[in-house]
Amino acid sequence: MIQLEKIEKTYTAGTVQTPVLKGISFSIHAGEYVAIMGASGTGKSTLMHILGCLDKPTGGRYRLDDIDMVNLDDEALSHLRNGKIGFVFQQFHLLDRATALRNVMLPLIYAKEYPADAHQRAEKALTAVGLAERMSYKPNQLSGGQQQRVAIARALITDPAILLADEPTGNLDSKSGTEVMAIFQRLHRDGRTIILVTHDRNVADHARRVIVLKDGQVAEDRLVAQPRDAESELAAVVDEEVRP
Amino acid sequence: MKLSRNVILSLEILTAHKLRTVLSMIGIVVGVGAVILMVSAGRGAEKQILDRIQDMGTNLVIVSAGRTFIIAGRQRQMDTVRTLLVTDAQAIAKECSSVALTTPAVSKKLPLRWEDQDAITNVVGMRAEGLQVRNFSIAAGRAFDAEESRAAKRVAIVGPTAAVNLFGATDPVGQQIRINKVPFEVIGVTVTKGMDVNGLDQDDLIIVPLETAMRRLLNLDYVHTVYAQALSSTAMGKAEQEIAELLRQRHRLDDKPDDFTIQNQATLLATERETTGSMTLLIGSVAGISLLVGGVGILAVMLMSVRERTEEIGLRRALGALRRDIRNQFLFESGLLAGMGGLVGVTSGVGTAIAVSALGYWPMVISWPAAAVAFAFSVAVGMFFGLYPAVRAARLEPIESLRAE
Ligand SMILES: Nc1ncnc2c1ncn2[C@@H]1O[C@H](COP(=O)(O)OP(=O)(O)O)[C@@H](O)[C@H]1O
Ligand SMILES: [Mg+2]
Numbered sequence: 001m002i003q004l005e006k007i008e009k010t011y012t013a014g015t016v017q018t019p020v021l022k023g024i025s026f027s028i029h030a031g032e033y034v035a036i037m038g039a040s041g042t043g044k045s046t047l048m049h050i051l052g053c054l055d056k057p058t059g060g061r062y063r064l065d066d067i068d069m070v071n072l073d074d075e076a077l078s079h080l081r082n083g084k085i086g087f088v089f090q091q092f093h094l095l096d097r098a099t100a101l102r103n104v105m106l107p108l109i110y111a112k113e114y115p116a117d118a119h120q121r122a123e124k125a126l127t128a129v130g131l132a133e134r135m136s137y138k139p140n141q142l143s144g145g146q147q148q149r150v151a152i153a154r155a156l157i158t159d160p161a162i163l164l165a166d167e168p169t170g171n172l173d174s175k176s177g178t179e180v181m182a183i184f185q186r187l188h189r190d191g192r193t194i195i196l197v198t199h200d201r202n203v204a205d206h207a208r209r210v211i212v213l214k215d216g217q218v219a220e221d222r223l224v225a226q227p228r229d230a231e232s233e234l235a236a237v238v239d240e241e242v243r244p
Numbered sequence: 245m246k247l248s249r250n251v252i253l254s255l256e257i258l259t260a261h262k263l264r265t266v267l268s269m270i271g272i273v274v275g276v277g278a279v280i281l282m283v284s285a286g287r288g289a290e291k292q293i294l295d296r297i298q299d300m301g302t303n304l305v306i307v308s309a310g311r312t313f314i315i316a317g318r319q320r321q322m323d324t325v326r327t328l329l330v331t332d333a334q335a336i337a338k339e340c341s342s343v344a345l346t347t348p349a350v351s352k353k354l355p356l357r358w359e360d361q362d363a364i365t366n367v368v369g370m371r372a373e374g375l376q377v378r379n380f381s382i383a384a385g386r387a388f389d390a391e392e393s394r395a396a397k398r399v400a401i402v403g404p405t406a407a408v409n410l411f412g413a414t415d416p417v418g419q420q421i422r423i424n425k426v427p428f429e430v431i432g433v434t435v436t437k438g439m440d441v442n443g444l445d446q447d448d449l450i451i452v453p454l455e456t457a458m459r460r461l462l463n464l465d466y467v468h469t470v471y472a473q474a475l476s477s478t479a480m481g482k483a484e485q486e487i488a489e490l491l492r493q494r495h496r497l498d499d500k501p502d503d504f505t506i507q508n509q510a511t512l513l514a515t516e517r518e519t520t521g522s523m524t525l526l527i528g529s530v531a532g533i534s535l536l537v538g539g540v541g542i543l544a545v546m547l548m549s550v551r552e553r554t555e556e557i558g559l560r561r562a563l564g565a566l567r568r569d570i571r572n573q574f575l576f577e578s579g580l581l582a583g584m585g586g587l588v589g590v591t592s593g594v595g596t597a598i599a600v601s602a603l604g605y606w607p608m609v610i611s612w613p614a615a616a617v618a619f620a621f622s623v624a625v626g627m628f629f630g631l632y633p634a635v636r637a638a639r640l641e642p643i644e645s646l647r648a649e
Contacts, residue, residue, distance in 0.1 A: 054562055054643050075566055082564020093559045093646065095253075097260040102253055109249040110564035154563075 001065060001161070001193060002028040002051065008059030009046050020046050022216035023060065028195065030161070033188040035196045035204035038213035044197045045166055047213070051195060052085050052164045053077045065161070082110050086155030090167035092147045094139040094154075100126060101135045104153045111158060125153035129183060145176025152183060163187065166197045175237055181206045181230035206230055247572050254577050261549075268545035269585035271538025272626065276589025276618045277596065278531040283614040284597040286524030288607035293516050297509060299437055299446070301378045305343070305483045305508045307336075307470040307491070311501070326466040327495050327503050330454075333470045339490055342483035344475050347374035348467040350457050356450070357422040358410050365406045366449045367423055369457025375401075377471050380451065385417035385432030393453035396460060401432040405448035423450065426460055480508040528614065535622060538585065539629035546578050546633035557637050558645025567638040574634035575627055582626020586619040593618075 009021040020043040028034055038044050049055035050062060053069060054077075062069040064084065072080070081087075086107075094103045104122040108114055115121060126135050129149040139147050148168060155163055165184070169177030185206060188194055196207055204210050205228045212220035258265050310325035333348040349370040356363045370378070372390045380401075388399050400423065407416045416430045437446040458464045474483040484506050491497075491504055550557070557570055565573075594610055601608035 049643050052562070054646075078561070078564050078566045081562060087562050089646070093555060093562075095257075095556055095559070097257045098253060102256070106253075106560070107563040109253075110560070110566070110569060114249055158564075 001030045003063040004051075004060065005062075006060040007047070007050060007057045007062060009043065009050065009055075010058045020216055021050075021057070024213075024216075024218055025060075026211060026218060026221060028193065030193050031188075031191050033184070033194045033196070033206075033208045035198060035207035035210045036213065037198060037201065037204045037210055038219075040199055042213045043216055044199070044213060048164055048166050048195070048197050051162075052087060053080050078110070079112070082107060082158060083112070084161045086158065086160035086163045088148070088151050088155050088163065088165035088168045090170040092139070092144075092151045092171070094147055094150060096139045099136045099138055100131060100142065100150045100153075103139070103150055104157055106154060107158045121157055122153070125157050126150070128156075129153045143176070144172050145179055148172060148176070148180055149183065152180070156187075162193045162195060164195050164197075167199070168196070169198070169200070169203055175234075177203070178230050178233050178237065181228075182234055185230050202228070247569075247576055250573055250576075254573065254580065258577060258580065264545055264548070265581065265584075268541050268581055269588065271541035272535065272582050272585030272622050273538075273589040273592065275531065275535030275538040275625075276586045276622050277593035278534050279528055279618040279621075280590060280593030280610070280615050281597055281600075281608075282527040282531040283524055284593075284608040284610050285600075285606055286520065286527050287609035287611055288601070290517065290520035290524065291609050292607050293520060294513060296439060297512050297516060299379055300509065301471065301473065303344075303474040303477050303480055303509065304377070305472045305474055305480055305487060305506060307472065307487060308505045308507075309466065309468050310503060311505055325503050328467055328470060328491075329465070330467060332491060332494060333467070333472075335494060336470065336472055336487050336490060340472070340483060340486035342474055342479040342486055344473045345373065345377070346470055346472045347371050347377050348454060349374060349469045349471060350454065350462060350464060350467050351449075351469070352462055354424045354461065356406075356410055357425075358419060361410055361412075363406065363409045365403075365409070367457065367461065368449050368451050369454040369461070370451060371454050374454070374471065375451070377473050379437070381435040382432045383435045384415075385430070387432055388453050393455055396455040397453060398426065398428045398456060398460065399431045399453065400428045401434055401451040402430055403434050403447040403449040403451075404436045405445050406450055407433055409448070423452070424461055428452065474508075477510065480510045484508050532618075532621065535618070535625055538622070539582070539625040542578050542582055542626050543629040543633065545581070546574060546630050547636070549577070550574065550633045550637045553637075554640060554645045554648045557640050558642045558648070561640075561642035562646060570640075571634045571638035574637045575630050578630020578634070579623050579627045582630075583619075583623045585626075586622030589622065590615050590619055 004027070005025050007021055007024040008019070011018040011020060024047065036044050036047060046055070050057050056070065064080070095106070101122050104125055105118055108118045123135060126132060129152050131146060131149055131153070134142060134146060139150070142150065168180050172180065181203065184194055184196065196204070198204050205224055207224060208227055209223050210220070211218055307328070309328035330348050333346040336343055337346040347370060349368060351366055351368040353364055354367045356365060371393050372388055375387055382401070383404070387401060388397065392399055400421065402416050410421065411419060416433055419430045421428050421430060434447070434451070439445055452461070472483060472487060474480045488502070488506055492502065495503055497503065560570060594615065597608040597610050600606055
């Protein structure tokens with residue numbers, strides 16, 4: 001589904017050139033749950049922006065569903081983002097003037113066809129992340145974990161092929177983070193392709209495969225022998241809370 | 245299409261920024277309000293002048309003796325001309341097919357005396373039917389009749405202004421006065437007419453029978469003016485022609501210039517309409533400039549909005565918005581701001597105009613087409629000044645916008 005061949009990205013500011021990605025190659029198949037790991041500043045977000053068609057590489061080839069991304073124009077990339085990709089960001093990026101429901105419906109505004117059942121779809125998506133009771137709340141009336149779940153519902157409303165999450169637990173406490181991991185785990189079980197970017201090994205170990213970046217290159221690409229199970233971790237946390 | 249899906253969200257965001265939204269609208273509100281007020285005031289003034297012209301009489305063609313000149317906005321007779329006669333008036337009525345009837349008149353400023361009160365006013369001599377031709381109605385007492393006129397009776401009808409000047413609070417009807425030392429009895433008071441086209445008080449006058457004025461007061465055998473009533477409003481031009489021809493022939497002018505001046509109400513109306521119309525347009529355009537200034541307010545607020553909502557723009561782009569979707573959204577929002585401002589401006593402008601008119605400060609005639617144009621113009625101004633911020637928003641790069649915190 002995704003093929004990266006020697007992807008390079010060099011930022012140019014005036015005469016100063018900063019190479020960030022120096023030839024990244026890997027493939028990801030449909031239904032995979034992959035964590036991209038690496039220290040801060042190694043270019044994980046940069047790579048994710050390229051994967052998500054928000055940015056173009058300065059070298060190499062990126063094929064998504066056998067479409068060569070490098071040759072596409074701005075408009076075609078926008079359509080791809082809307083149809084194939086769902087983003088979850090560390091900072092949630094919700095519209096703070098709009099309700100949870102309106103936030104979730106936002107991608108549909110830019111869809112080729114506006115579904116007649118947009119409202120119901122948004123309600124369903126919010127219910128799926130456990131926010132059935134919070135649909136008309138504005139972001140500032142929600143906890144961080146709830147806001148991130150609104151963002152996940154928003155990412156899924158267009159039924160994208162790939163879910164891209166950049167440090168989705170970075171701004172959350174550990175319990176909310178585990179809840180998000182549990183949702184991802186469920187999505188993966190339902191067949192969704194997920195790419196999770198994180199610097200945190202404990203988070204990465206929820207995925208089935210981990211790609212480690214170092215110095216702008218792939219340092220490690222391995223399967224996780226025993227992925228962590230977010231649901232049982234959650235149950236443990238709940239147990240702890242219940243016990244005196 | 246995408247725009248319409250976004251409308252509710254745009255409205256929610258605009259209403260969430262209440263203070264800023266209101267501030268950005270003020271310029272437009274004032275601009276649109278000013279346009280409507282100015283145009284209403286101009287049209288009110290126009291209507292007043294037209295009413296005054298109509299007040300002069302119906303389908304009137306006015307023949308004045310001698311050539312008249314306009315000096316400092318007033319019509320003045322330059323020389324004493326003795327050639328316009330009562331018989332001319334009779335001949336015009338008889339021979340000009342477009343003229344229904346005529347009435348000759350004389351006028352002069354003369355001293356008045358009542359008990360120990362003195363005043364000077366315009367004394368007008370005319371026939372009984374002249375009162376109708378010139379739209380004078382009687383408010384108190386009575387008018388004189390044809391018999392009294394023929395017999396040169398010393399009776400007078402006073403205008404309301406002259407009445408107050410001479411009699412103060414006393415009822416004029418039945419009072420004995422002297423006009424240029426000649427004793428008269430006041431038999432009636434006319435209904436207030438207000439000012440004429442030239443801003444002269446039409447109520448500061450005394451009307452006496454034509455024959456009385458000519459023989460007993462002025463000692464004239466000629467008249468100053470002949471009022472002719474055309475058969476219809478469309479016949480006025482024809483009547484003017486016929487009268488001119490007849491008078492030139494009767495006065496044996498051959499190759500000499502006219503010794504009379506003819507004006508007709510239709511051309512007076514047309515000229516006045518033209519001058520007041522262009523005045524209204526000028527004032528309206530000046531007010532329109534304040535609308536443009538209002539557009540600058542929109543520009544400032546939209547630029548602020550784009551800067552503040554950089555993250556939102558980045559997000560929308562990440563979710564699939566095209567550059568033109570972003571541009572259209574901000575264009576729509578500035579148009580919406582200006583449109584709301586325009587609506588408030590129309591409401592307050594019309595409201596103020598109605599109030600000013602009702603309180604009697606100035607006659608206002610509200611022009612709905614002008615209101616519609618002002619409203620449409622405000623939306624256009626909003627979109628025009630919103631274009632630059634909108635294009636700037638559309639140019640933002642999604643990743644950088646998302647990084648901006
Ligand atoms: N627009 C940019 N211009 C220049 N350098 C950039 C830009 N964006 C990111 N970088 C640099 O690229 C490197 C990788 O950034 P990033 O992809 O955000 O890393 P990570 O997400 O792994 O922390 C960093 O050193 C960062 O400073
Ligand atoms: Mg990062």
